[in-house]
Amino acid sequence: MVTQRGLEVLRAIVQDYVATHEPVGSRSIVERHAFGVSAATIRNDMAQLEDEELITAPHTSSGRVPTDKGYRVFVNHLAQLRPLSAPQRTAIESFLAAPSDLDDLMARTVRVLTQLTGQVALAQYPSFARASITHVELVALAPNRVLVVLVTDAGGVSQRICPLPMDIDDTDLAVLRAQLAALITGRAVGEASERIASAVELQTGSRLQPALSALAGVIAEELAEFRQERLVMAGAATLARREQDFRGSIHPLLEAIEEQVTLLRLMSEMVTDEHGLATSIGTENAPFGLGEASIVASNYAAPGGTARVGVMGPTRMDYPSNLAAARAVARYLSRMLDEDEAAR
Structure with a gap:
């Protein structure tokens, strides 16, 4: 059983070793810290700490350094967080x-x-797995290239360029934007992923089906990214x-x-x-x-x-x-x- 003074000696060893990167001996502890006892007494405390596997000697006749177990005791019971300046x-x-x-x-x-x-x-x-889609935007870069922007209520933003298999005009873009927004806006990311998968089926036979399919594929990939850590x-x-x-x-x-x-x-x-x-x-x-x-x-x-x-x-x-x-x-x-x- 480690005494209270022994734990304070452990604190001194951890602090000095972190500061100097040198094994810590009893004499240096007496000189740097106000324990009010002799180096022989500190050595006895250190022997007890070593028996408890909280410190170890890296070399024969050297000072001691903390073990991982010693660092754990220090963090759990002895460490005092220093306020930032x-x-x-x-x-x-x-x-x-x-x-x-x-x-x-x-x-x-x-x-x-x-x-x-x-x-x-x-x-x-x-x-973003539990986040909801708050906004879907399509920005025309060319007749057959669109920037897809997705925004969530958790602050997630996705931007992805989507090549289209057909040319579209501003009217087509507005129709596609409205269809996609109706599908996923206000929906959680997981639910939006499921609903976007049905986009192509819902628009079977539509003139804009090829473009919708391409956009749905890109959005599905981005929603999958949202769900990953x-x-x-x-x-x-x-x-x-x-x-x-x-x-x-x-x-x-x-x-x-x-x-x-x-x-x-x-x-x-x-x-x-x-x-x-x-x-x-x-x-x-x-x-x-x-x-x-x-x-x-x-x-x-x-x-x-x-x-x-x-x-x-x-x-x-x-x-x-x-x-x-x-x-x-x-x-x-x-x-x-x-x-x-x-x-x-």
């Missing part, structure tokens, strides 16, 4: 202000988060700069960044605390092939439900600062999306 909060507000659309907002979100933390930033898009990232280059912080290869992390599916699953399955914060540390990520990394995340509120924004980096990371940054960015993102929904 006024300049950091100002940076978030100015960087995320007045985005052109949701894609722009999400891209800005991960860029400012990686700047704040120096880690790989991750953000789940709001879920999406992830946006920034700061992948930081992994190369921090490679020495990882105990093994960073290649699994690079592969996960490239494929995204693994990271989406991991982000979705992380368990949040009562504050909407979540951490997954080192070996806890082994089932996803990411046992070398830690991820911290915060929930944010969106019209389609909640999603997550966070950072990924080595287990030797500044958990309190990274969690605070993720929480601050998530709160501002929630506010931006709420204001956008209210404006609509």
Whole structure:
């Protein structure tokens, strides 16, 4: 059983190791922290922490470093989130202000988060699976080419050029727009997908059937995209700069960044605390092939439900600062999306 002072010694070891990247010894703890006891007493506390597998010695006669289990105890019981500074909060507000659309907002979100933390930033898009289609627009680019625009009440926007197998005029375009709008406007994405599949059957024998079929095919593909989970990232280059912080290869992390599916699953399955914060540390990520990394995340509120924004980096990371940054960015993102929904 670890004593309260032993837990405080663990906190000191985690903080000093994160700050210096050097194993922490009893003498340095006595010098840097006001425990009011001798180095011999601290060594006894460290021996108890080592028996509990919360710290370990990377080399014979060296200081100690936290284990993944030690980081977990630190995050669960000892970490105190550090409030962001006024300049950091100002940076978030100015960087995320007045985005052109949701894609722009999400891209800005991960860029400012990686700047704040120096880690790989991750953000789940709001879920559009339960969103409803609010607008369908067709814009003629040529007699046989149309830009299809779909908008959802969750802020999702899709734009896709559709080649047509026939030439149409403005009157035809208006008819097609009205037919498609009647089919899917006000419908949830899932229901809209089912209804658009019937578009061709409903218009069998119509002169505009070939054009309607082409448009319906494009819209069906875009609706399928709305139903898929999406992830946006920034700061992948930081992994190369921090490679020495990882105990093994960073290649699994690079592969996960490239494929995204693994990271989406991991982000979705992380368990949040009562504050909407979540951490997954080192070996806890082994089932996803990411046992070398830690991820911290915060929930944010969106019209389609909640999603997550966070950072990924080595287990030797500044958990309190990274969690605070993720929480601050998530709160501002929630506010931006709420204001956008209210404006609509």
